[in-house]
Amino acid sequence: MAVQLLSHDISDLCLGKPPLRPLPSTSTVAASLSIFRRCSGEPSLSVWSSDPSSPEQPSKCIGKVTIVDVLCFLCREDNISNPSIALNSPVSLLLPSNANANAPPLVKQLDPTSSILDAVDCILEGAQSLIVPRKSRNGGTPRQKPFTGRQFCWITQEDVIRFFFNSINHFSPTPFNSLQSLNIIEEKFSSVNYNDPALSALTAISNSYSGQTSVAVVDDEGRLIGEISLHTLACCDETLAPAVATLSAGDLMAYIDYGGPQEELAQLVKARLEERKLDGMLELLEDNHSSSSVSSCLSSSPSSSSDDEVAAKGMRSRANSTRFVRGTEPIVSHPGSSLVAVMIQALSHRLNHVWVVEEDYRLVGIVTFAGMLKVLRDRVSSFS
The missing domain is CATH 3.10.580.10 (CBS-domain)
Incomplete structure (x- = not known):
């Protein structure tokens, strides 16, 4: 049995996987949200050291971002009072800091010929996700060149x-x-x-x-x-941030429950934002169909x-x-x-x-x- 497991390459797990969506590290947080809105069901975006579509310089995947990262960023103490500035910040600020140089990367790139056990070892060392080049139709790996957005996929x-x-x-x-x-x-x-x-x-x-x-x-x-x-929060959008900033943990669960915020809790969030003079968060709450943002994400997602x-x-x-x-x-x-x-x-x-x-x-x-x-x-x- 061990021989059978060792005979599989990590690329075998790429079959049927969609290509990951790239984002240069200089893109804004708002740009990442725009992609999440356009691509319903997209769980994460890969962040690259430079423009992944530029042929002039090679690009390296330095991490990934999700809606949860955006929510955490908007709810930071220095961003709550002015979320519009936070939304215009570079998306690289959503990535974990590299304070510990010896810490293993959360995103690890593997060669497509790496074994399944190599992938397991990377995960046990701390890798959150693996990024693997997709094989071309003739069975070989794509020619190595700056990332075009169609060569890699996530392995979770x-x-x-x-x-x-x-x-x-x-x-x-x-x-x-x-x-x-x-x-x-x-x-x-x-x-x-x-x-x-x-x-x-x-x-x-x-x-x-x-x-x-x-x-x-x-x-x-x-x-x-x-x-x-993470699963529930990933079904929401940035307009959940005001609720996170003002509610208790129990009330936040109720806010997300039933596919959308109950009127009583929605009014409570608004009142607390006004009391704390968090005008930016209040605008975020009232923008982009906030009353139905959670509902639309939870109820209209594909049944895949x-x-x-x-x-x-x-x-x-x-x-x-x-x-x-x-x-x-x-x-x-x-x-x-x-x-x-x-x-x-x-x-x-x-x-x-x-x-x-x-x-x-x-x-x-x-x-x-x-x-x-x-x-x-x-x-x-x-x-x-």
Whole structure:
């Protein structure tokens, strides 16, 4: 089985993948938003060191940006008072700082002949996404020249997990062992209290972005109430920023719930913006059909698997919370759940993680794709 896995190149995972959309680092934040609006369902844009369409100089992918990056940027303390200036800032400011020169890059470029295990090793070293040249129709790789926007595609953690899942029986008995026995439950995760400011949740998402997980919303007893996820935020647009800047974590979940903000919460956001004299955020709220921006993104997205909404799970009565949030219910498992069962949960809901809770929904930890890949990678190593 190990021989079969080693025989696959990373380019095998590129089949059917759309070409990534490039953006020079000198482009503005507003320019990235324009592309997100035009290209419905586009999860991320690749950022390049120079104009990727220019033949005069080579260009290198230096990172990627998503709507979540834009929201985090607009809600920074120095941008809340004047979001229009922030929107005209270069998109390179959305990328993580290189304060730690020894830190692994979040985006890693691989040769198309690299093995699947090379890809796994890059992910386990901290790579968030892999960028791989697409093969030409004759089977070879495109001639190396400045990027034209049609030569590369993203390979995600989910892509690699799906590859392994197709051969899951070969890893037996490991996939059928419990999360607890595999020691795969991560006890370090991001969480906020239901009544905490939503800004703290977004900051937590920004700080833990490399893990591609969500921020758990818990009650005073540590029971899981909901989550603020990358998946949900990616379905919104920049007009969500005023809500993030003014609401609590619990109210933000309700604001996004039901496909759009409830009138009561929309008025609350407006009143708080006026009270704090955040005129720029108020203009952002009232601009670009703000009352329907969340709704249109959540309800009109294609029904393809890449845009599936997170399905609700049976989160029973818990925490005696003041508000029951239907659309933001997280996907959960238990310490005794098997690895393969949790893989199915995560893959079916297009999530990079599954929360682990006790019977009373007290939050125990989180299981991520990276953790799953480590277990499977160790299993492959044991075959050799």
